[in-house]
Amino acid sequence: MTEPIVKYTDVHKYFGDLEVLKGIDLEVMPGEKLSLIGPSGSGKTTIIRMLMTLEQPTSGVIEVEGEPLWHKEVNGQLVPADEKHLHKVRGKIGMVFQHFNLFPHMTILKNCTSAPVNVLGISKEEAKERAVEMLEKVGLADKMDNYPAQLSGGQQQRVAIARALVMQPKVMLFDEATSALDPETVGEVLEIIRDIAKEGKMAMILVTHEMEFARDVSDRIVFLEDGVLTEQGPPEEVLGNPKSERLKSFLERFIQTSTSN
Amino acid sequence: MRDIINLWDWDTLFDAFPSIFAAMWLTIGLTFACYAFALVFGIVWTVLRRIPIRPIYWLVTFIMNFIRTTPPLVQLILIYVGLPDVGIILGSITAAILGLGIHFSTYISEIYRSGIESVSKGQWEAATALNYTKFQKWTKIILPQAIPPVIPMLGNYLIIMFKEVPLASAIGVSGMLLMANIYGAKHLEYIEPLTIVAFFFLLMSYPSSLLIKRLEKKMNRRFEKKVGSSDNGKEVTAS
Amino acid sequence: MFILAKGLDITIKVLIGSAVFGYLVAFVAGFASLSRYGIIRKVTAVFVEFFRGTSLIVQLFWIYFVLPLPDIWTGIVAISLNYGAYMSEIVRGAIVAVPKGQTEASVALNMTPFQRMRLVILPQAVRMMLPEFGNYLIQMLKATSLVSLIGLADITFQAELHRSVNLNLGLQIFFLLLVMYFLLALPLIGVTRWLERISSKGVASR
Numbered sequence: 001m002t003e004p005i006v007k008y009t010d011v012h013k014y015f016g017d018l019e020v021l022k023g024i025d026l027e028v029m030p031g032e033k034l035s036l037i038g039p040s041g042s043g044k045t046t047i048i049r050m051l052m053t054l055e056q057p058t059s060g061v062i063e064v065e066g067e068p069l070w071h072k073e074v075n076g077q078l079v080p081a082d083e084k085h086l087h088k089v090r091g092k093i094g095m096v097f098q099h100f101n102l103f104p105h106m107t108i109l110k111n112c113t114s115a116p117v118n119v120l121g122i123s124k125e126e127a128k129e130r131a132v133e134m135l136e137k138v139g140l141a142d143k144m145d146n147y148p149a150q151l152s153g154g155q156q157q158r159v160a161i162a163r164a165l166v167m168q169p170k171v172m173l174f175d176e177a178t179s180a181l182d183p184e185t186v187g188e189v190l191e192i193i194r195d196i197a198k199e200g201k202m203a204m205i206l207v208t209h210e211m212e213f214a215r216d217v218s219d220r221i222v223f224l225e226d227g228v229l230t231e232q233g234p235p236e237e238v239l240g241n242p243k244s245e246r247l248k249s250f251l252e253r254f255i256q257t258s259t260s261n
Numbered sequence: 262m263r264d265i266i267n268l269w270d271w272d273t274l275f276d277a278f279p280s281i282f283a284a285m286w287l288t289i290g291l292t293f294a295c296y297a298f299a300l301v302f303g304i305v306w307t308v309l310r311r312i313p314i315r316p317i318y319w320l321v322t323f324i325m326n327f328i329r330t331t332p333p334l335v336q337l338i339l340i341y342v343g344l345p346d347v348g349i350i351l352g353s354i355t356a357a358i359l360g361l362g363i364h365f366s367t368y369i370s371e372i373y374r375s376g377i378e379s380v381s382k383g384q385w386e387a388a389t390a391l392n393y394t395k396f397q398k399w400t401k402i403i404l405p406q407a408i409p410p411v412i413p414m415l416g417n418y419l420i421i422m423f424k425e426v427p428l429a430s431a432i433g434v435s436g437m438l439l440m441a442n443i444y445g446a447k448h449l450e451y452i453e454p455l456t457i458v459a460f461f462f463l464l465m466s467y468p469s470s471l472l473i474k475r476l477e478k479k480m481n482r483r484f485e486k487k488v489g490s491s492d493n494g495k496e497v498t499a500s
Numbered sequence: 501m502f503i504l505a506k507g508l509d510i511t512i513k514v515l516i517g518s519a520v521f522g523y524l525v526a527f528v529a530g531f532a533s534l535s536r537y538g539i540i541r542k543v544t545a546v547f548v549e550f551f552r553g554t555s556l557i558v559q560l561f562w563i564y565f566v567l568p569l570p571d572i573w574t575g576i577v578a579i580s581l582n583y584g585a586y587m588s589e590i591v592r593g594a595i596v597a598v599p600k601g602q603t604e605a606s607v608a609l610n611m612t613p614f615q616r617m618r619l620v621i622l623p624q625a626v627r628m629m630l631p632e633f634g635n636y637l638i639q640m641l642k643a644t645s646l647v648s649l650i651g652l653a654d655i656t657f658q659a660e661l662h663r664s665v666n667l668n669l670g671l672q673i674f675f676l677l678l679v680m681y682f683l684l685a686l687p688l689i690g691v692t693r694w695l696e697r698i699s700s701k702g703v704a705s706r
Contacts, residue, residue: 052389052390053389054390083395090392091392094390097383099383103387103402103406104406105405118393118397119392119397164391167392327678330641331678331681331682332641332642332644332645332646333642334656335645335656335659335674335681339678342663342674343671346671347671424555425555427557430557438555441561445565452566455558455562455566459559459562466552467549467553
């Protein structure tokens with residue numbers, strides 16, 4: 001039996017009085033590709049942002065490789081983690097954001113080498129080697145001396161993917177990676193993500209509205225509604241044969257809007 | 262109280278010139294000293310206000326507002342005349358640096374804050390996702406983006422400081438203004454020496470403000486250029 | 501504090517006088533800087549740059565020794581010319597900042613140039629000016645302390661006088677003086693916040 005690489009146990013999250021996650025239990029296996037789907041506001045993004053340590057869970061435990069993320073064990077008791085602990089565990093996770101969040105004051109190459117040099121402590125030469133390799137993978141090695149603002153949205157997102165890959169995370173998170181893109185550049189970004197998924201080493205959690213894409217790349221799809229995981233399973237089952245009325249109507253609405261566009 | 266008014270006299274002008282010109286260097290030097298103090302002390306306020314404890318934030322904000330809404334002249338006098346009562350005796354120049362430095366540090370701190378707030382939340386999040394330490398986030402990601410856009414505003418405050426420095430004449434700093442008034446009292450000729458002082462101020466602050474304006478335009482252009490070229494990039498990929 | 505209060509009438513008189521004339525100077529110079537006559541624009545620019553480029557305290561002494569005015573008017577003239585010059589830039593900037601479409605729409609409605617300014621441009625521009633005007637009110641209050649240097653008996657002057665006969669009370673006296681200025685500023689801060697609220701409504705966006 002392999003151990004899950006990520007495990008959520010009864011995770012709740014409140015924003016003020018609003019409970020956005022109502023007891024999430026979820027396991028992700030090493031190398032597994034998992035898509036989170038659901039209406040906007042259902043809490044999908046919050047689930048992965050907690051794993052990236054951008055939001056703190058109100059209660060419950062998130063483990064990465066069996067080790068609590070937001071807590072650490074002191075004399076058999078779980079106490080809130082300090083920044084040092086977060087820093088250690090966070091190194092296993094990488095993230096691609098909806099709005100890319102490239103660093104505008106750095107060239108494309110520098111965007112991809114700054115973190116490896118400063119955070120992982122590898123040499124500049126090695127970082128550059130890795131960065132160029134990843135930029136070639138996303139097809140943008142020729143742009144490495146440009147600044148982010150000189151690139152299109154799709155190109156920026158491809159750089160953001162390369163930047164995250166250079167850090168060699170064990171789990172990669174994609175937060176609606178194509179939602180902020182012009183329709184004509186969505187394809188190029190999905191193509192890259194598909195390629196990475198095929199390589200198969202990393203676990204991936206994707207929050208997405210691209211149903212066709214989710215069907216292609218995922219091993220498992222999870223449907224989230226009002227802060228509860230209501231249905232999950234292999235793509236054919238969840239998308240092809242939805243059990244609950246909620247999921248059915250969600251998928252129908254989705255097909256309608258995507259064809260009307 | 263007012264002394265006799267004489268008509269304009271060129272001889273008086275040339276007579277008064279050397280002592281005022283000599284005092285110009287003190288005025289300029291004091292400007293930079295006060296400004297440097299304000300730049301550094303502004304960091305202190307900014308850091309204090311980022312401590313995530315509400316009462317500290319309120320207290321610091323209140324003190325800053327108090328300093329900002331009360332006259333720097335009175336603050337100078339308080340430091341120079343009042344502090345000796347509790348055994349702190351400062352020279353007039355030190356008192357001026359401290360007084361004007363602290364007064365303007367509250368404005369400088371606001372500029373720092375606006376620069377920091379202009380960096381989007383996504384930049385912090387990306388830096389967290391790449392596992393930068395807190396120190397690295399500030400030095401590598403946030404400050405390099407927060408500082409350049411506010412450089413023209415910081416430059417403006419150097420000019421403003423220059424024009425506030427003659428306040429120090431009230432506590433006996435012998436800059437241009439005090440020298441002019443001393444000359445006036447001695448010879449009962451105020452117009453010429455004061456005109457020289459005004460001329461010097463104009464001579465230095467007007468070109469500097471033109472320089473700042475150009476810097477501002479350049480910054481804006483650089484920003485627009487980036488945006489413009491990103492449009493070009495889009496066209497390239499679309500075709 | 502009661503002893504300082506003796507100077508309160510001077511401080512407030514100078515503040516009100518400076519504000520009234522300061523805003524007046526600001527509007528006159530602001531409009532003049534947008535005049536269609538080059539000569540008017542140039543003269544205005546020289547005036548504005550002169551009063552912004554030299555220091556208020558230098559101007560105060562200069563006016564004091566050159567113009568034969570009653571002392572209180574010396575203070576008011578110096579402060580209102582200086583701050584008027586600064587605020588004229590706000591007036592000008594606000595008028596220029598009203599979107600071009602507003603002028604075009606009022607041309608389309610066949611308004612005369614005067615009507616355009618009075619009915620469409622100014623009501624919007626003034627809203628943009630208000631918060632800055634409020635801020636400058638506080639700056640002018642601070643500036644009134646300078647009149648003590650030309651012998652006007654404002655609260656700062658009274659404090660100095662009081663301290664000269666109570667040599668060991670300097671710290672207390674001047675601290676109380678600062679508190680007094682802060683108390684005077686409080687209603688002005690309130691006014692500024694109120695002006696900010698007003699100005700956030702009713703301006704066309706680009």
